[in-house]
Amino acid sequence: AKISKLVALSLQDPTLGGLLPALKEYEPGQCISRTEEGPIRIPSRFTPSPYLVAKLRLYENRHRKCAPKAVKLSKNGTNSRKELGDCQFVIWIGNSGLGNRMITILSAFVYALLTDRVLLLDNTSTDIDGLFCEPFPGTSWLLPENYDYNWMNTVTWENTNRLGRLLQMSGFGNITIPSPVPNDYIFLNLMHDYDEHDRRFFCSRIQKQLKKVSLLYWRSNNYVVPGLHFDHSFHCKLDLMFPERATAFHHMARYLFRPSNSMWGMILRFRQPYLDGARRQVGLQVRILESNVTIPIVADQRARPPDLLKHRSSSYETLIPSFRDFQLLACVLEKEILPKGSSSAEDMLLSSKTRSTSVLVTSLDSAYYETLRNYYLEHPVEGTDYIGVYSPSEELYQQYGSDHDKKAWADMYLLSLSNTLVTSPRSTFGYVAQALAGVIPWFLTKIDSLETANETFQAHGPCNRGVSLEPCFHAPPALDCEGYGNGLNSSNIFSFIKPCEDVIGGIKIM
Numbered sequence: 001a002k003i004s005k006l007v008a009l010s011l012q013d014p015t016l017g018g019l020l021p022a023l024k025e026y027e028p029g030q031c032i033s034r035t036e037e038g039p040i041r042i043p044s045r046f047t048p049s050p051y052l053v054a055k056l057r058l059y060e061n062r063h064r065k066c067a068p069k070a071v072k073l074s075k076n077g078t079n080s081r082k083e084l085g086d087c088q089f090v091i092w093i094g095n096s097g098l099g100n101r102m103i104t105i106l107s108a109f110v111y112a113l114l115t116d117r118v119l120l121l122d123n124t125s126t127d128i129d130g131l132f133c134e135p136f137p138g139t140s141w142l143l144p145e146n147y148d149y150n151w152m153n154t155v156t157w158e159n160t161n162r163l164g165r166l167l168q169m170s171g172f173g174n175i176t177i178p179s180p181v182p183n184d185y186i187f188l189n190l191m192h193d194y195d196e197h198d199r200r201f202f203c204s205r206i207q208k209q210l211k212k213v214s215l216l217y218w219r220s221n222n223y224v225v226p227g228l229h230f231d232h233s234f235h236c237k238l239d240l241m242f243p244e245r246a247t248a249f250h251h252m253a254r255y256l257f258r259p260s261n262s263m264w265g266m267i268l269r270f271r272q273p274y275l276d277g278a279r280r281q282v283g284l285q286v287r288i289l290e291s292n293v294t295i296p297i298v299a300d301q302r303a304r305p306p307d308l309l310k311h312r313s314s315s316y317e318t319l320i321p322s323f324r325d326f327q328l329l330a331c332v333l334e335k336e337i338l339p340k341g342s343s344s345a346e347d348m349l350l351s352s353k354t355r356s357t358s359v360l361v362t363s364l365d366s367a368y369y370e371t372l373r374n375y376y377l378e379h380p381v382e383g384t385d386y387i388g389v390y391s392p393s394e395e396l397y398q399q400y401g402s403d404h405d406k407k408a409w410a411d412m413y414l415l416s417l418s419n420t421l422v423t424s425p426r427s428t429f430g431y432v433a434q435a436l437a438g439v440i441p442w443f444l445t446k447i448d449s450l451e452t453a454n455e456t457f458q459a460h461g462p463c464n465r466g467v468s469l470e471p472c473f474h475a476p477p478a479l480d481c482e483g484y485g486n487g488l489n490s491s492n493i494f495s496f497i498k499p500c501e502d503v504i505g506g507i508k509i510m
């Protein structure tokens with residue numbers, strides 16, 4: 001009854017419980033996925049808080065009011081405060097893969113909500129427009145077209161207004177940014193390899209000082225929301241916005257990211273013929289990160305164990321890829337995510353199976369999909385379902401550019417329509433799918449080397465259930481706000497922020 005209530009809610013309520021603005025706020029036809037995704041997406045189990053809903057409506061008004069003033073930002077990226085009035089901005093600079101870009105847009109947006117700023121996006125490194133609908137009605141989240149991107153290219157480590165550099169220059173025992181800051185902007189470097197000075201971004205005393213700066217440039221490949229709790233006033237607001245703390249990423253992803261019209265067509269062209277009509281969808285994401293990432297792997301060059309299951313506790317293949325083949329299958333069978341092939345099951349009668357489970361496999365390498373598909377073609381299984389295995393794209397290796405981003409976004413979105421997810425540790429690509437789905441994934445156990453693979457596998461099994469819906473903040477700060485040199489361990493500050501299950505050294509909200 002609870003589920004049918006949720007389904008009814010999603011069909012009737014295109015605002016997702018107030019999370020999205022009313023449909024009438026948007027131009028008709030501007031974002032077809034907004035009206036069409038309801039029936040194909042599993043409704044969220046979580047309701048956005050009234051405080052979050054109010055904050056989003058205030059944000060949308062602020063964005064409508066302030067974004068046009070950003071036209072003034074085009075002169076060398078700097079400005080005079082007079083021109084911007086009382087509007088303050090966070091300007092997101094894109095880098096890394098699409099999953100990384102999405103988690104950093106989301107982080108910068110949460111920061112903008114907390115600080116009453118307006119988020120504007122760099123539209124050169126990513127064709128944002130081609131991928132996503134505009135989330136804020138009646139305005140745009142892109143930097144103005146005449147924005148000086150040549151200038152933005154100087155917003156790197158060497159930039160004289162990098163926060164860490166300014167703090168370092170202020171001298172030992174001081175830790176302040178100059179007031180006023182030259183050109184009224186600061187570059188926040190939140191990349192995984194940022195130094196102890198840049199990490200002071202998470203300190204309350206620095207946040208107080210940043211309030212006076214109109215423009216903040218945000219370059220990051222981290223999901224930093226857990227770290228924002230370290231500022232007391234942010235912590236209080238975050239708790240009001242997300243009383244269920246581990247839903248921040250989920251709500252914000254569903255608020256911000258909707259496929260553009262052209263992406264929607266691409267997604268439906270795969271989903272409708274292959275995945276529609278199944279009783280249940282299982283999404284499997286195998287991220288290839290090792291050195292073989294740039295080497296196209298030809299599937300039939302692989303040696304594979306003749307019967308993958310027999311190899312459970314004996315020796316494994318000496319190739320990581322075929323080991324992973326085995327690992328993926330072992331995971332879905334051992335954890336009963338998919339049914340085991342059985343010699344006793346009979347399904348040669350049409351009447352023996354009345355329904356189907358669709359399995360969506362996304363990976364740069366199609367071999368994982370082929371193994372699984374062959375397994376279910378070759379084996380009858382118990383139960384009422386036929387198992388159909390599908391894979392939307394085969395990119396072979398990681399590539400950049402608009403066409404690849406489109407395939408990556410379609411894959412993430414299709415994965416996010418799953419009832420159950422198996423994803424790869426550390427992968428932001430998987431994080432995005434999990435957030436949109438509202439499903440805690442099973443993580444494939446990380447295998448560091450083939451030498452230790454057997455041992456790791458015996459100790460931890462092929463995969464394990466994640467502990468929360470939130471993603472991991474991969475490179476959190478050791479909080480050293482006073483500059484005494486021995487920072488606080490960020491996983492010991494709050495009881496609800498703990499080490500990640502998928503990344504050593506990372507923290508997450510649980």
Ligand code: GDP
Pocket residue numbers: 096097098099100101286287288362363364393395397398399400404405407408409411426427428429430
């Ligand atoms: P992460 O590196 O796993 O955290 O995820 P990112 O999305 O940031 O970077 C990986 C990039 O590699 C993606 O954006 C894609 O361009 C590509 N990629 C990796 N895995 C896949 C996949 O399964 N499907 C597609 N289409 N692209 C992938």
